[in-house]
Each structure stands twice: as structure tokens, then as C-alpha cells.
Amino acid sequence: MKSLRKVFEVPAVLTLIHYRVVLILVATVLLSVSFVPGLTEFRTLSLSLDRAATLGLVAVGLTVVLLLGKLDLSVGSILALSGIAAIALQPQLGQFGAAAAGVLVGLLAGILNGFLVVVLQINSLVATLASMIFLRALCHFLTDSNPISGNDPLFGLAVSRALGGSFSLRTFIFLLAIILLFLWLTYTVSGRHTYAVGSNEDAATASGIRSGAYVFGAFVFSGLMSGIAGVMQSLATNTGSPVFGSTIALTAIAAVVIGGTRLEGGRGSALGTLGGVLVLAAITTTLEYESVASYYQNIVTGTILLILILLDRIASDSPRSALSLSSLLPTRAQKRSPAP
Amino acid sequence: MTSTSTVPPRATDEKRANKLLGGVALPVGILGLLIVGSLLSEQFLTTRNLTNVVINMSIVGIIVVGMTFVFIVRGLADLSVPAMVGIGALLALGLQPALGSVLAALVGVLAASLAGLINGLLIGYARLNPVITTLATGTIVLGVAQAAVGGVIVYGNDPELQAFLTGRLIGVPVIVLIFLAVALGGHLLLSRTTFGRWVYATGSNPEAARASAIPLQFTKGAAFWMTATLSGFSGVLLGLTLQTARPGVGAGYEFDAITAVVVGGVSLLGGFGSMPRALGGLLLVTLLSNIMVLNGIPTESQGLVMGSLIAAAVALDVYLRRRGGAS
Numbered sequence: 001m002k003s004l005r006k007v008f009e010v011p012a013v014l015t016l017i018h019y020r021v022v023l024i025l026v027a028t029v030l031l032s033v034s035f036v037p038g039l040t041e042f043r044t045l046s047l048s049l050d051r052a053a054t055l056g057l058v059a060v061g062l063t064v065v066l067l068l069g070k071l072d073l074s075v076g077s078i079l080a081l082s083g084i085a086a087i088a089l090q091p092q093l094g095q096f097g098a099a100a101a102g103v104l105v106g107l108l109a110g111i112l113n114g115f116l117v118v119v120l121q122i123n124s125l126v127a128t129l130a131s132m133i134f135l136r137a138l139c140h141f142l143t144d145s146n147p148i149s150g151n152d153p154l155f156g157l158a159v160s161r162a163l164g165g166s167f168s169l170r171t172f173i174f175l176l177a178i179i180l181l182f183l184w185l186t187y188t189v190s191g192r193h194t195y196a197v198g199s200n201e202d203a204a205t206a207s208g209i210r211s212g213a214y215v216f217g218a219f220v221f222s223g224l225m226s227g228i229a230g231v232m233q234s235l236a237t238n239t240g241s242p243v244f245g246s247t248i249a250l251t252a253i254a255a256v257v258i259g260g261t262r263l264e265g266g267r268g269s270a271l272g273t274l275g276g277v278l279v280l281a282a283i284t285t286t287l288e289y290e291s292v293a294s295y296y297q298n299i300v301t302g303t304i305l306l307i308l309i310l311l312d313r314i315a316s317d318s319p320r321s322a323l324s325l326s327s328l329l330p331t332r333a334q335k336r337s338p339a340p
Numbered sequence: 341m342t343s344t345s346t347v348p349p350r351a352t353d354e355k356r357a358n359k360l361l362g363g364v365a366l367p368v369g370i371l372g373l374l375i376v377g378s379l380l381s382e383q384f385l386t387t388r389n390l391t392n393v394v395i396n397m398s399i400v401g402i403i404v405v406g407m408t409f410v411f412i413v414r415g416l417a418d419l420s421v422p423a424m425v426g427i428g429a430l431l432a433l434g435l436q437p438a439l440g441s442v443l444a445a446l447v448g449v450l451a452a453s454l455a456g457l458i459n460g461l462l463i464g465y466a467r468l469n470p471v472i473t474t475l476a477t478g479t480i481v482l483g484v485a486q487a488a489v490g491g492v493i494v495y496g497n498d499p500e501l502q503a504f505l506t507g508r509l510i511g512v513p514v515i516v517l518i519f520l521a522v523a524l525g526g527h528l529l530l531s532r533t534t535f536g537r538w539v540y541a542t543g544s545n546p547e548a549a550r551a552s553a554i555p556l557q558f559t560k561g562a563a564f565w566m567t568a569t570l571s572g573f574s575g576v577l578l579g580l581t582l583q584t585a586r587p588g589v590g591a592g593y594e595f596d597a598i599t600a601v602v603v604g605g606v607s608l609l610g611g612f613g614s615m616p617r618a619l620g621g622l623l624l625v626t627l628l629s630n631i632m633v634l635n636g637i638p639t640e641s642q643g644l645v646m647g648s649l650i651a652a653a654v655a656l657d658v659y660l661r662r663r664g665g666a667s
Contacts, residue, residue, distance in 0.1 A: 116651055116655075120651070120655040121658045123608045123609070125471065125608065126602055130647045130651040130654075131647060131651075132647075133595065133599075133643040133646050134643055134644055134646075134647025134648060134651075136640075136643055137640060137641050137644040137646070138644060140638070141641040145638070242640070250479075253472070254476075254479075262469075263469040263471060263472050293486075293487070295486035296483060298482060298486075299479075299484060301479060302476045302478075302480035302483065303476075305475070305476040306473070306476040306477065309469070310462070310468065313466055313467065313468055
């Protein structure tokens with residue numbers, strides 16, 4: 001055990017752990033390329049990316065929530081509800097109007113989450129569990145548990161069709177979201193404040209940051225992203241279904257965590273999330289091409305996730321990294337202790 | 341730490357009043373539901389319907405017993421429950437031809453228990469985040485269980501055992517007796533033993549608990565190990581009573597269990613709650629669901645009420661704590 005600890009104190013190893021997302025991404029992509037012939041062809045690549053875009057958009061929203069040390073389980077329900085709105089309102093509002101309404105539904109659901117977590121002070125795990133159950137039931141209630149179809153199947157094709165031989169619209173939106181999130185988190189004051197709130201909410205509040213507003217904003221952002229993802233998913237398939245996205249929350253959380261964002265908050269990045277989404281996309285593409293049963297895919301994904309969080313723990317326990325700023329701040333467990 | 345009471349001695353009158361309100365809300369809610377239910381439907385207050393309610397409670401109830409420990413020890417929640425239920429049900433039925441019913445059931449529970457041991461080691465000793473850890477182990481365990489039986493629906497072939505489990509012993513359904521035994525065991529463990537006091541101490545103030553030489557890591561790990569084992573056991577019972585199991589059989593059980601515990605007023609922040617409270621929450625949720633079914637509200641839409649109930653219950657809890665707390 002001692003010698004194992006020593007290994008993790010070597011700077012090179014720590015650097016490797018720090019950039020583990022890149023490492024694991026390169027590894028999975030190399031594996032994918034060797035298994036799937038023609039993956040490097042642009043068309044295949046574009047298709048794989050298109051399929052990952054929905055997950056990616058949800059993951060972008062979750063990145064901010066997780067950065068703040070919160071959790072959002074309701075993204076899948078929001079995705080389904082927005083999609084249903086975007087399809088069901090087409091006769092009344094027209095296709096573009098309904099799509100906008102769907103995005104608005106996502107935004108409103110995010111506001112609901114923000115209200116529960118910030119105003120009512122409910123723990124985000126339970127609060128978003130409640131809204132997850134509520135919104136999912138709303139989807140079933142509105143549709144009588146049956147999928148609904150839009151009036152023009154050709155309208156939504158633009159979302160998933162490659163634009164001018166390049167990527168599809170939703171891939172572009174996903175990549176744009178990643179870039180904007182990266183720029184915001186890295187180069188703006190409010191971006192840096194987000195990290196501060198995530199590391200230690202009380203300390204951030206004490207330094208004059210309105211922590212509550214950041215948390216509220218994060219849930220609204222997450223709702224908005226899930227809304228956009230849901231609208232595009234429903235347009236692409238011309239279907240609004242109450243069961244859409246029922247497992248996407250856990251997969252998206254996995255993608256964000258594989259990307260190096262910590263559930264305890266205060267650490268993570270937009271590019272990491274991009275890496276996490278690409279890793280999962282590469283695994284899916286490869287295993288599907290090899291027609292490996294989906295449960296083996298679960299075993300692989302779960303194991304990668306487990307190894308990464310374990311490495312993260314070992315790395316942050318080593319004395320060398322104890323010098324980093326984040327480890328000097330109190331942990332969540334200490335912070336949560338009841339008032340004296 | 342010799343007292344089993346969770347109320348610090350500095351409790352003020354206002355605090356006591358709040359505690360009273362918090363403690364009374366649940367029985368009043370259950371009583372109210374019994375009244376409303378009997379007004380809305382003639383079938384509600386019949387022995388047959390109420391027996392059904394209790395039978396419906398039993399499978400989730402066994403999981404709730406474990407989840408209560410996880411909540412009080414401040415372990416957030418165990419999201420690997422569906423996988424443990426799944427592996428229990430799949431192995432108990434899938435291995436029946438090879439091992440016989442009893443041994444297969446035992447293997448099912450043991451497999452979940454082993455996975456729970458991994459949960460416990462990772463969360464208790466390696467101090468990983470419970471949410472992401474149980475998410476990962478759950479994904480792996482369910483994958484392994486599916487691979488073990490070939491990823492298909494499994495059927496059992498032991499109608500005798502099924503008849504025994506769905507039958508009655510001294511007038512009470514056997515499955516309810518099993519649940520009551522587990523609940524009583526969990527209650528005694530939590531309220532009467534040293535381990536139970538460790539659970540409260542670890543959840544309410546980890547620093548003080550560490551200073552009092554309480555084995556924090558063991559206590560936290562044990563809570564997760566117990567939850568996984570009980571979920572596996574629950575899965576085995578579910579499989580044996582239905583004599584059929586698909587991999588997704590446990591889906592939603594983690595949220596059902598969390599809902600019950602939360603509605604019972606057991607705090608996610610740890611250190612507070614009890615087995616009767618959690619099971620009271622479960623009874624309330626099950627009664628509510630039963631009333632809605634009797635009045636023709638489909639299960640899928642019941643979440644509108646359940647979701648609101650969870651939010652309201654926790655908001656009330658937070659409000660009472662803040663008003664009664666020192667802040």
C-alpha cells in the first residue's frame with residue numbers, strides 16, 4: 001500500500017491523472033478506430049457525433065450544476081416534456097413557435113428546480129427527484145401515455161441531417177454550447193465565481209458572491225439545455241414520447257464525471273465534459289458495431305466510471321496535491337455539520 | 341453517547357413544539373388518508389384492499405429499512421437498488437434448475453451482498469461520493485446479472501415456493517411477515533444497539549464521532565452493505581412470488597424507497613430519523629397510491645401528486661428545522 005501511495009506521488013503520474021480524460025479518450029478512440037472500419041471517414045464520424053449530441057447538450061447543462069456541487073435528476077423528464085410541447089403545440093403555434101415553446105418549457109422547469117433548491121432550501125438530490133417524478137407524470141398525463149406525432153415529418157429532418165456535408169445542426173449546437181461554456185467558465189468573472197461557489201458556498205457568500213443566484217441560474221441553465229435537447233430529439237424523430245430520456249440523467253452524469261467534474265463541486269471543465277461525451281459515444285459506436293449486447297456496454301461504462309473516481313480520490317489524497325487550493329478548503333462533510 | 345435520544349439537551353420549548361408538529365404530521369396524514377379514502381371509495385376500508393396495501397408495501401419496505409440507515413448515516417442515497425433487486429430476482433430464478441430453489445435464492449442474496457460490500461468499501465473506506473459510486477456499481481452489477489442469464493426474461497419453475505410466499509401463515513400473508521421481521525430487526529438495530537448509536541453519531545456530526553473513536557468508515561460502509569443485501573433479498577422475494585424476472589424488474593425501486601424515507605421526515609442531511617418514521621412514510625405513500633388507483637387515476641400520472649408530496653414534505657422539514665435550529 002505504501003509503495004502504491006508512492007507511485008501516486010510521482011509528478012508524472014499525477015499529471016497523467018490530471019489529464020486522464022484525454023488519456024482515456026485517446027485510448028477509446030484508438031480502440032474504436034481499430035474495431036470499426038471507416039470510423040475515421042467523415043460521414044461515420046458525423047453520424048456518431050449526431051447521435052451523441054442529445055446526451056452532450058444535457059451534459060453541458062449538468063456540468064454547471066455539478067460544478068456547484070448540486071445534482072439534477074430531472075433532466076430526462078424535462079427532455080421528454082419539452083419534446084412533447086414542441087410536437088403537440090404545432091397545430092396552434094406553427095412549427096417554429098412550438099419548438100420555441102418547447103425550449104421555454106425547459107426553461108420553466110429549470111426555474112421550478114431553482115425555486116425548490118434555492119428558495120425552499122431542499123437538497124438538490126431530493127428536489128430534482130421530486131420534479132423528475134412530477135414532470136414525468138405530467139408527460140404521461142398530457143399524452144395519455146401514448147407517443148404523439150407531429151404534422152410534418154420533413155420539418156425535423158434538418159436537425160439531424162448533415163449540413164452541407166459537414167455536421168448536423170444539433171452537433172453544431174452542442175459544439176457551440178461547449179465552446180461558449182468553456183469561454184464563460186474560463187474567461188469571465190461570473191465563471192470564476194461559479195467555481196468559488198462550488199468549492200465552498202458559505203465562503204463564497206461571505207466574500208460577497210450571491211451564491212443562491214448562481215445555484216438558481218445553474219438549474220435554469222440545465223433546464224434550458226435539456227429543453228433544447230428534448231425539442232431537437234422530438235423534431236428529429238417527429239415524435240413526442242413520455243418515455244424519452246428516462247435513463248439519460250444517469251448517463252449524462254456519468255459523462256460529466258468521466259470528464260473530470262467532481263460531484264462535490266468546485267472542479268470541472270467544459271472541455272472535460274466534451275471528452276466524457278466523446279468517450280461514451282466512442283464506446284457505444286464500437287460495441288454496437290461489434291454487436292455486443294448492451295449490458296456489456298453497461299459493464300464497460302460502469303467500470304471506467306468507477307476507476308476514474310477512484311483515481312481521482314487517490315490523486316487528491318496524495319500529499320503533493322494536498323498543496324492545491326481546493327484541498328485546503330473544508331470538505332462538504334465538514335461544511336454540512338449542523339449549526340452548533 | 342449513552343443516550344439513544346437524538347435530541348440535544350439544549351432543546352428549547354419552541355424546538356419541542358416543532359418536533360411535536362413534525363412527529364404528529366405523519367400519523368395525522370395517515371389518519372386523514374384513511375378517512376378520505378373511505379369516503380371516496382367503498383372498497384377502500386375492506387380487509388381485502390387493506391391486505392393488498394400491506395402486501396404492496398412489503399417488497400419496497402424491505403429496501404426502505406436499508407435506505408433509512410443510509411439516510412441517517414448521511415450517505416445521501418443508494419442508487420444501486422434497482423441493480424441489486426434485479427440481480428437477486430434474476431439469479432434466484434435463473435439458477436433454480438441448476439441449484440434448486442433455496443440455494444439459488446441464497447446465491448441471489450449473496451451476490452447482492454457481495455456487491456454491497458464493494459459499495460461499502462468504496463464509500464466508507466475510500467470515501468467516494470455515494471451517488472456516483474452506487475450509480476457506477478449499479479450499472480456494472482446489472483450488466484453482470486444480465487450477462488449471467490443471457491439478457492433475457494427468466495422464468496421460475498417452483499409453484500410450491502410461490503404458493504408458500506403468497507399464502508398465509510396464522511392469517512397473515514407470509515411476505516408481510518417477512519417484511520415485519522426485517523423491519524423489527526432494523527428498528528431494534530437502529531434504536532437499541534451500539535451500532536445504531538454509531539449510525540446517528542456518524543450522521544449528525546462526523547467530526548465529533550471521529551473524536552469519540554466511533555468507527556466512521558465501518559458504520560457508513562455497513563449502511564450501504566445492508567441496503568444492497570436487503571435490496572437483493574427483496575429482489576429474490578419479488579422474483580419468487582412472480583416466478584418471472586426481467587433485468588429491469590427493479591427499476592424505480594430506489595426512488596420509491598427514497599420517497600418513502602423522505603416523506604417519513606428522515607433528513608437527507610443525516611443524524612435524524614427512525615425506522616417507524618420511515619415506515620410511516622411508506623404507509624402514507626402506499627395508501628395514497630392505493631386511493632388514487634381505486635379512483636381510476638393511472639399509475640403513470642400519480643407522480644403529479646407524489647412529486648408534490650415529496651417537495652412539500654421536505655420543505656416542511658427544512659422549515660421546521662430552520663425555525664427550531666440554533667441559527
